[in-house]
Amino acid sequence: MMQFKEQKSIYLQIADHMVENIIVKVWKNGERIPSIRETAIQMEVNPNTVMRTYNYLQDKGVIFNKRGIGYFTAPDALEHVLAEKKKIFIQQQLPELFKAMRSLQITPKEILSLYEKSEKELHNENQ
Amino acid sequence: MMQFKEQKSIYLQIADHMVENIIVKVWKNGERIPSIRETAIQMEVNPNTVMRTYNYLQDKGVIFNKRGIGYFTAPDALEHVLAEKKKIFIQQQLPELFKAMRSLQITPKEILSLYEKSEKELHNENQ
Amino acid sequence: MMQFKEQKSIYLQIADHMVENIIVKVWKNGERIPSIRETAIQMEVNPNTVMRTYNYLQDKGVIFNKRGIGYFTAPDALEHVLAEKKKIFIQQQLPELFKAMRSLQITPKEILSLYEKSEKELHNENQ
Amino acid sequence: MMQFKEQKSIYLQIADHMVENIIVKVWKNGERIPSIRETAIQMEVNPNTVMRTYNYLQDKGVIFNKRGIGYFTAPDALEHVLAEKKKIFIQQQLPELFKAMRSLQITPKEILSLYEKSEKELHNENQ
DNA sequence: GTGGTCTAGACCACC
DNA sequence: GTGGTCTAGACCACA
Known part of the structure; x- marks a missing residue:
């Protein structure tokens, strides 16, 4: 689980957490990351909220989606x-x-x- | 007048501005500050919005109210x-x-x- | 001077104080009481506020006014x-x-x- | 519906009513309470008025908010x-x-x- | 769906 | 004049 702060919206805090995973190399470039549903369960939030995070990071070019397979960090994440x-x-x-x-x-x-x-x-x- | 940023709510930006007035000593401790209506006109916002700011700062102990007279900075503002x-x-x-x-x-x-x-x-x- | 509470309006608190003066017999029935101006100075409030108190108590029949002379407690105050x-x-x-x-x-x-x-x-x- | 007295402001009377709900155990600790809109309709007042009540009780630590979900009574309400x-x-x-x-x-x-x-x-x- | 912010405008008690 | 309350209605971000 994860503790969320009041000030910032949850989906952005999850995004921060994922970016941190990339920086500290828990996730390497081009690696597959957990599905929206898995993350939602682990974080104890609504899947819609995680979807928002993934869309946000995809817009920023940090992760990308292979249809039917899952989400991956960008090659230059x-x-x-x-x-x-x-x-x-x-x-x-x-x-x-x-x-x-x-x-x-x-x-x-x-x-x-x-x-x-x-x-x-x-x-x-x-x- | 004042330029407001998108990110932060207006009433909090006004609060920041008022705190700044105290720090740079435009307003001294215990001094009367402009009325809600005056501030609303000067900032070009609705009086209700200014009232939120004043309530917020009063809760924080930065300003206080004398009924029917107006708002004042705290003695230790x-x-x-x-x-x-x-x-x-x-x-x-x-x-x-x-x-x-x-x-x-x-x-x-x-x-x-x-x-x-x-x-x-x-x-x-x-x- | 006098300490006023936040909750109740000042003119009513002054009224309470005057009623208390009658109950503890600082002021006897039919006695002359201080003028509006004197009370205002002593209480450190605006004379208009005291005037409101005196009008309020006069309406209630607790005090009455002799024009040009001053205010008095009622005979049955x-x-x-x-x-x-x-x-x-x-x-x-x-x-x-x-x-x-x-x-x-x-x-x-x-x-x-x-x-x-x-x-x-x-x-x-x-x- | 609810009958409001003249003397006290409506938002505080609603607050009293909600506190009473907690005391007589209509609402248990940690339970979700009706949304601002629902309460506004039920009480026949403006949602802004109910929002004031909820903010007031949140400040006092009686209820708290989960973003996008609603308000809940505190664990120790x-x-x-x-x-x-x-x-x-x-x-x-x-x-x-x-x-x-x-x-x-x-x-x-x-x-x-x-x-x-x-x-x-x-x-x-x-x- | 939820709450949060803001505007416009009204009415009131109080100093 | 001052602040406080309330309504009506709009728009927004968020879950």
Whole structure:
């Protein structure tokens, strides 16, 4: 099962989760992915909702459909999602970060030390 | 007037704008703010929409109401909104940033140089 | 000054306060009471609000006006307000009490002991 | 249908009615409740008015929303509303009662006999 | 189907 | 003048 946040629509959260699967290489390029019905059962949501996710990702060129067989990640899925993510990072996430830093008067140094701290915690967890 | 984005509901964008007014000290703590009707005219939206904003901010403790007189910023409005913003920054924005940095293999150094670049641009604009 | 509750309108809260003055005999029957302006200053409210209170109490026959001289409590003010209060007590307060007692499954005995406790506290305060 | 009183706003009266449904176990904890539209039709009011009620009760933690599906009573709805009601009873209703009793010089014994009388009337109605 | 947002316009109590 | 409530009706995203 999966915990969904209130803010974002469910089908987009499932999409995020699938993109993450590609980035961390649970799913490799060109690989078959679970059917809509399987995903719906696993996620405990309505199949219509999963269909929306799959349509959305297909529109974006991340996955594609072979009729009667199933859905597959695109041959360039990993490169594709990384490029998309970088675009969003540069155009949206970073400006928001900088804006917040200025109004909260947080210096880059503080961000740096928080990052290093979070890196260490990540290592400890993975040990 | 004000330009509204598609993604976020109007009443929340007005709320953001009002919070910004507090942060940049257009509105000081405990000061009277424009009436619902005035804001509605100025923003070119329906008074009901502004009322939603005011209710929302009143629930959050940012503004309060004196009956028959109008709305006022809270005595600790500035401190309040900064604390709230910092909380969101630490708990949500920063983890998302770090996660994206790891997926995209972006180093803190790159962030740093981008920040300095953005600072310079800001200075040039203000000259 | 006086602290007003949010729920009830200010002019009615002032009226309650004045009625209380009659019941505890701060104001005796037929006595002159402070002018609208004096009360407004003392209560830190708009004179219009106090005027509303005085009109309201005059309509109810609790106070009356001698033109150019001021406001006075009615000759039967005390008896009047006590009768009114008893009416509200029987018709409204008591039924609500009983309804709440039933849904919360509170017995009359518990009410009794709470009342005795509150009596004792009152005595201790007045010592 | 439902009869609304003049004094209290409709959306709060609907809220009271829904809380009563929880107390008398017409609605059990965690159960789906009628949609906004259904309630609006049944109560003969505008859907916006019902939406206010639902928002109000959601803020209070009595009900919650599953997107696209509907509203549900909270898992602890019954306990929640009883605790809230008791709190108001102890902190507000009871002090007012005692104050009125003292002003009117009504003894607890009289209250007791009135309560027993009201209990008998209730039994006769239900026969 | 569900709720959420927004507009337009009305009426009210209150300060 | 102020805010608060309510109606009517529209449009939208979402499940």
